[in-house]
Amino acid sequence: MLEHTQNQTCVVIGASHAGVNFAFSLRKQGYAGNITLIDIDPTLPYHRPPLSKAYLTSDNDIASNALKAADSYIKENIKLMLGTKVAKIDAEHKHVIMADGTNIQFDQLVIATGARPFIPPIEGLTTASNLYPLRTAADVTKIKTALKQSEHKRVVIIGGGYIGLETAASMQKLGAQVTVLEREERILARVTAPEMSSFFQQLHADNGVNVLTSKNVASIQTNNGHNQVICADGEQFDADVIVVGVGIRVNSEIAADAGLTEDNGIHVNESAQTNVKNIYAIGDCAYHYNPHFARFIRLESVQNALDQGKVAAANICGKDTQYDTIPWFWSDQYDIKLQMVGLSQGYNKIVKRTEPSDNHKFSVWYFKDDELLAVDAVNNAKAYVLGTKFIKNRSKVDKQKLADLTVDFKADTLVIN
Amino acid sequence: MAKITFIDSNKIEITVEADSGSVMELAVQNGISGIDGDCGGVCSCATCHVHVAAEDMDKVGAANEIEQDMLELDDNVNEFSRLCCQIQISEQLDGVTLTVAAE
Numbered sequence A: 001m002l003e004h005t006q007n008q009t010c011v012v013i014g015a016s017h018a019g020v021n022f023a024f025s026l027r028k029q030g031y032a033g034n035i036t037l038i039d040i041d042p043t044l045p046y047h048r049p050p051l052s053k054a055y056l057t058s059d060n061d062i063a064s065n066a067l068k069a070a071d072s073y074i075k076e077n078i079k080l081m082l083g084t085k086v087a088k089i090d091a092e093h094k095h096v097i098m099a100d101g102t103n104i105q106f107d108q109l110v111i112a113t114g115a116r117p118f119i120p121p122i123e124g125l126t127t128a129s130n131l132y133p134l135r136t137a138a139d140v141t142k143i144k145t146a147l148k149q150s151e152h153k154r155v156v157i158i159g160g161g162y163i164g165l166e167t168a169a170s171m172q173k174l175g176a177q178v179t180v181l182e183r184e185e186r187i188l189a190r191v192t193a194p195e196m197s198s199f200f201q202q203l204h205a206d207n208g209v210n211v212l213t214s215k216n217v218a219s220i221q222t223n224n225g226h227n228q229v230i231c232a233d234g235e236q237f238d239a240d241v242i243v244v245g246v247g248i249r250v251n252s253e254i255a256a257d258a259g260l261t262e263d264n265g266i267h268v269n270e271s272a273q274t275n276v277k278n279i280y281a282i283g284d285c286a287y288h289y290n291p292h293f294a295r296f297i298r299l300e301s302v303q304n305a306l307d308q309g310k311v312a313a314a315n316i317c318g319k320d321t322q323y324d325t326i327p328w329f330w331s332d333q334y335d336i337k338l339q340m341v342g343l344s345q346g347y348n349k350i351v352k353r354t355e356p357s358d359n360h361k362f363s364v365w366y367f368k369d370d371e372l373l374a375v376d377a378v379n380n381a382k383a384y385v386l387g388t389k390f391i392k393n394r395s396k397v398d399k400q401k402l403a404d405l406t407v408d409f410k411a412d413t414l415v416i417n
Numbered sequence B: 001m002a003k004i005t006f007i008d009s010n011k012i013e014i015t016v017e018a019d020s021g022s023v024m025e026l027a028v029q030n031g032i033s034g035i036d037g038d039c040g041g042v043c044s045c046a047t048c049h050v051h052v053a054a055e056d057m058d059k060v061g062a063a064n065e066i067e068q069d070m071l072e073l074d075d076n077v078n079e080f081s082r083l084c085c086q087i088q089i090s091e092q093l094d095g096v097t098l099t100v101a102a103e
């Protein structure tokens, strides 16, 4: 226990992956003072990734998806203030002001406000019927209810990113007739190589989901609760339910108002600290430096939220710790498990390795010259694990052997010494 | 109903009961120290690593292929290792002991 923290208070804005895990790490590191977690969301903090995947298709209660049991907060003496919005941060006087005017004094403040869905300025969008984003447990409840109540179950998903595609697969499983409209020429255009885009395009087609690219939604017309989604090329789609998944906006307004440096996220140093002493930012809202890839980035992933939380907790407890991890991410669609590690941006060469298997088992390896940047592994945890180790160790991988199925798929044979 | 005993990361023994769901969910619901379940139970994070008591291996069964590969990310892996989000609770698990793998 850290005696000097006994009379201190650490306030955390945002009780999701970053905020909650930070709070538990902080206790584990020995923080003896008050820890207060504040979130607008009234639900006991839960896992977000299953919202578009298993949770969407199951009848489970959101409690089965809780990040931590309610008792665990009590046990660790972490105060949860749910259904509470922070309206303002007063950095100078070190307090946060709630929407109802009450305020809480802090010694350390952690901003873990994450992001919210971006709602594109499409004509008729705000008056459309049964149109929802997908970010919270409440969104999922609304989507499920709307689908249940709809007779024809025609679903249009705007946006072919991971959330859009996962939602498509899940809604299809629920018996919906699903169309995905993607503005770019290929799905997942911003995050993967064309090989991966075409694989997922085919996967959805095989499962009866209509994925259309180069479809820019221009307007939505709604009459008597019935929607027509109209694309710029004139094509129209009937929709009983519309899900919007076209990216996010960072919740950084209260940080900016408090004078914190902010631009594509709240700027933090390698210790997760903002430009104001004793104020930290972690998770989706934090624009940070990645030492391995020598670049400033903002990531939207559970890994990043958790690891940054740990770094902030250690630093608050006086252990000088730097954020230095290799990003990883996953996506589950139908019976396909995609695992990704590294950052592929800037690649100039790709190696695809397809294992003999009846269930799409392959991996795409992204190189910049001889440097392995990232691996996308489909139903292939081994490729993911090898990729993780190679990237971490900056191993030089023999590309020819990698593509050669007669060569054993292991470190000894693939790494050039 | 199955009674499952965890030995958590502080070496404290805790016995809990359940009849469905995954062992990881059970551990998180009961605040078992050392089981984080960061990926929500989809075999993507390896933060739900347990060692099954040798005599219980038959009841629990061996790790599946993805699990075995994921376990390689952990230095603490041995022949009794499982990622407990991949263990479904049933009567068959009654009486087993699972030790949280050290970090």
Ligand SMILES: Cc1cc2nc3c(=O)[nH]c(=O)nc-3n(C[C@H](O)[C@H](O)[C@H](O)COP(=O)(O)OP(=O)(O)OC[C@H]3O[C@@H](n4cnc5c(N)ncnc54)[C@H](O)[C@@H]3O)c2cc1C
Binding pocket: A013, A014, A015, A016, A017, A018, A019, A038, A039, A040, A041, A048, A049, A050, A051, A052, A084, A085, A086, A087, A112, A113, A114, A115, A116, A134, A135, A136, A163, A251, A254, A282, A283, A284, A285, A299, A300, A301, A302, A303, A305, A328, A329, A330, A331, A332
């Ligand atoms: C449908 C979906 C699927 C996903 N799938 C994956 C996946 O498979 N793998 C993966 O790694 N990642 C996935 N992600 C991303 C992952 O969920 C996020 O990276 C993660 O939730 C980030 O955590 P965070 O705590 O930084 O932010 P968030 O989860 O966005 O949480 C921020 C919290 O802050 C609260 N808040 C904001 N402003 C205020 C305020 N002023 N006052 C009080 N509270 C406030 C919000 O209510 C919210 O609860 C997915 C996300 C979604 C939405």
Ligand code: FES
Binding pocket: B024, B036, B037, B038, B039, B040, B041, B042, B043, B044, B045, B046, B047, B048, B083, B084, B085, B086
């Ligand atoms: S909870 Fe992530 S691997 Fe088990």
